[in-house]
Amino acid sequence: MDTLTEIFPILLKGLRITILVLIGSAFFSYIIAFISGLGRLSKNIFIRKFVGFYIEVFRGTSLIVQLFWLYYALPILFNFDIGSDIWAGIIAISLNYGAYMSEIVRGSILAVSKGQTEAGIALNMTGFQRMRLIILPQATRMMLPEFGNYLIQMLKATSLVSLIGLSDMLYYGNLYRSTHLAESSNVYLLILIAYFILALPLIWLVRKMEGFSKKGVASE
């Protein structure tokens, strides 16, 4: 019990970075997912090929490789610093998950019934209006449960930033362990529980979204 009261405040110090990285990478990865998901459906072959290349590269290599590459290699290659470590973490996670989620955006847009597009054309709407007013509102609903699942994945991925020296929960846990070797199991069990507590509202959110996304989408 002593350990618990001793470790917990130390882990709390890292909570700020964990949540900051989670929010930052969630924000940017959703933006990237929408841009590249729509780019994949573009009529322009160059945009399509370019986005396809980006998705292949970031889905084909693993996050830890990308994180290390971004942190160690990029500054050497282009002779510049990303600014701070936290940006390296956020950029790596959002590029990686943006690539995965772009497939969801693409799939959901294609899943909206064709009749909806035709109705839009019949009402003499422009392509942009159709996308903004008819297709996207329905497609976004379909994306929500999967977006929630990826949010949980991103929460798990934030633990990797401790490897490039960011002071998140796992970093402080490792720090504590290095001076209290006998309590290693308690430290890591507590970190696991802390992550699970963070994930609980997200799990609940996914269940809510599943019900929400079933309603109000036109299907064949």
Added chain:
Amino acid sequence: MTDGWSWETFSDAFPFVVKGIGITLGLTVTCYIFALLFGFVWLFLRRIPVKPFSWLFTWIMEFIRSTPPLVQLFFIYYGWPTVPYVGATISPFACAVIALGLHFSTYISEVYRSGINHVDKGQWEAAKALNFPTRLKWIKIILPQALPPMIPMLGNYLIILFKEVPLAATIGVVGIMRLAQDYGDQYWNYLEPLTIVALLFLALSYISSLLTSWLERRMNFKFDKKKAIA
């Protein structure tokens, strides 16, 4: 430390890093077999008809799948030896197999479950009506129908697992990732060795995605990609 790209370092680092590819692939396959077997165990544990048990195992699975595999790796490598009475030191390779295998077994168990749920209810009832014994019911009726839709998803999880394996470098498994870091530490030059790792991953996952799509065509089964990405 050198600035910019150098092909000399690249060709120097390449044989050094590639040495680890056997370990990386071996670890992937071992973890995968462990996950396949343990996925079955979860399936049985969750099918226990006693409510509190199935409830408990459902939450244990939820716990394992929603906490970071990196922390689980550290827990088993650093933490397990200090657990009172049962703790024992385990080699890094075995640790990686247990931690990553256990993490992925929860995903794979879901694949099994959805495959079994995919079998039409009438098939179960027909087996019951014909008074099939349990063993025959599974072998002759349920599994032949449940397995084909699972295969593409199981293939996808193999690729995803392969991309998680570099995590094992953090506890000292000498795969390509570890060797790239070692090379970087030694010559203070991370650019080329890390790029080699990225290229190797890209090449191998490209080959495996070709294999998966070939398998999908062979099985003639349309498969929903977005559902199977971890």
